[in-house]
Amino acid sequence: MTGTLTRAEQKQQTRNNIMAAALKKMSDDKGFSSLGLREVTKEAGIAPASFYRHFANMEELGLALVSEAEEALQAILQDAKALEEKGEDIVESSVQVCMEHFRENGALFRVLAREATGNSPLIRRAIQRCLMTLNHQLAEIIELEMRRRHRKITNPLYMAEAISTLVFNLGIASADLPYAKQKEVEKRLAHHIRIIYWGAEAMANSQHLSRNLMLS
Amino acid sequence: MTGTLTRAEQKQQTRNNIMAAALKKMSDDKGFSSLGLREVTKEAGIAPASFYRHFANMEELGLALVSEAEEALQAILQDAKALEEKGEDIVESSVQVCMEHFRENGALFRVLAREATGNSPLIRRAIQRCLMTLNHQLAEIIELEMRRRHRKITNPLYMAEAISTLVFNLGIASADLPYAKQKEVEKRLAHHIRIIYWGAEAMANSQHLSRNLMLS
DNA sequence: TATTTCAGCAAACAAGTGTTTGCCAATATA
DNA sequence: TATATTGGCAAACACTTGTTTGCTGAAATA
Structure with a gap:
């Protein structure tokens, strides 16, 4: 009416x-x-x-916020996937996209980071589940990318775990820092990720090489 | 008397x-x-x-706990350094030592992890400082180890940041998990660290290599 | 031995907390 | 139009919170 x-x-x-x-x-x-x-x-x-x-209570508010953050994380992943399909350099641009999202609604992600080690077990579990499925999705993207580039790596899920842990913790911790510092963190993160890519590849290739080259 | x-x-x-x-x-x-x-x-x-x-107030209690945790972290680092000097495999044993300490007094480190993203800015800053000096110390150890093995890597401080972030976050998050799960995390952590070592070395060598190729 | 120091305490204070109750008025349904 | 539904509200309830006050009794000092 x-x-x-x-x-x-x-x-x-x-x-x-x-x-x-x-x-x-x-x-x-x-x-x-x-x-x-x-x-x-x-x-x-x-x-x-x-x-x-x-x-029903405050805890339910917390869970609602977590699931909103979860959606936002999914959006980030979709962006990363789109970048991957376009064939762009996934490392640099993904980190940028990710940090942009962190900046855009930093408070939301800080909830995730804080409550991941927070007081409510219920909320903690919810976040753990959320990050786990995220890792699996990220692993899938990594695997696809590697196949496309005819590279072989050891374990995409491990890579995903390392990358997401680094991006999540370092990224969010820097969300309330001045812009210049943020850009610096961006650079460091890109470096970390690239190292992990190199490492995973080197390790996979070493399985076909002589052992005494790089004995750990 | x-x-x-x-x-x-x-x-x-x-x-x-x-x-x-x-x-x-x-x-x-x-x-x-x-x-x-x-x-x-x-x-x-x-x-x-x-x-x-x-x-004086609760916040001061928090700071006291942080500085106690700081001492404990220093103890871990000393253990790692001792292992390095003995020439043992630093990765596997360091992770084990670290997780052992986490288990031993898990509550203390959980304070660190929680309050790193907690409510008191004062405490947050204190933890950030603590983790930063830790990174520098860890970087020094890594550099020493690399020099001893005649390996070259790109940036020990970056390596230290990545490693400490991973160990800290994944390690502490698993501190209240069942023992079997903890051992699994230990394995994953060792893998992550080894990947980072491989990656840093591969990257350093590739820079050397590409430079040589361009010269020829 | 006399005096000062001070860790520990009960009690009170001023605000804060999450949650429940009963009611009202506006919307949706019949 | 009449009836049922329900989002919003003031007020009260039953705590819990951090902090201050004034005192006591034992240890340290003179």
Whole structure:
């Protein structure tokens, strides 16, 4: 009838408001665990009690934020995959894309990083699962790329784990640093990844070479 | 005179009790940020008010724990250095030593990992500094080892950063996993590190090689 | 021995917390 | 239009939080 929103849409919107409020509050330095319900509802412009029309408790808010971050991570991966299919240099550009996403909504990823070692076991498990599936997807991309380039490597999943751990931890830790420092981290990350590529390849090839060349 | 402790010793002891109590409370799942003063003092067997005879506030307790963890990290590094000087395979044994330390006092390192992305900026900075000096020390060890083996690599500090990030994050995350899983992580970590060694060496050699090729 | 020092304590304080209740008014449904 | 639904709210509940105050009794000092 009117140009206003339907009831369900309204509800969805204030739900979004709550999540946005939580993120904003976390932007100025604190983690999710030290985030008060009243703080969030105040920022969202609703009464404390109204919170419970949208989430059963604070932990559920945390899980919702995690799954939002999960979607954002998936988006990053899709971008990386697109780059891979275009045949561009995946290392440099992927790191750039990734850091760009981190910058764009840094608070969201900081939730992931913080709560990965945070207080709620439930949330911790959720994040662990999320990162694990991410690793598998990344491994698949790496394998595809390697096949396309007729390279062989030892273990794409291991590579994925190392790369994602580095990008995730170093990247997010630098998200609130000045821009110049961020660019420096970008360079270091690209270097790390390239080293891992070299290493994986060298190790795979060494299995067909004489052992005494590089004895570990 | 008597067999009892002097006053200063007593004070030091209850200070230790407080820190131990905080660690114990954190062992069963929670982070430092969600740790209550009353919780700690109760565990330590003192009144809440007595806490302030030893620390100005909770944040100072956190800093004290960080510096204790720092000492423990230094101990790990000394062990690694000793292994290097003995000429043992540094990768496998270092990872083992490291994980052993993680297991031994896991709660302490979990503080480091959690508060590295935690709520107190003061504590965060302290941890960042700690990890940075650690990287420099590790880089020095790596450089020494490489020189001893007559290998050349690109950048020991980069290697150190990658290795410490991986060991720290993957290692600590697995500290509360079942033993079998821990051993698996140990294997993966050793693999990661070895890959990085291979990669750094391969990259250094390729630079040398391509330069020579261009000359000819 | 007399005096000072000070770790430890109970109690109170001012704010904070998450959550529940009962009600209202606007929307959706019949 | 009448009825049922439900998002939002003020207020209260039952805690828990970090911190301060003034005191006590034992150890250290003179």
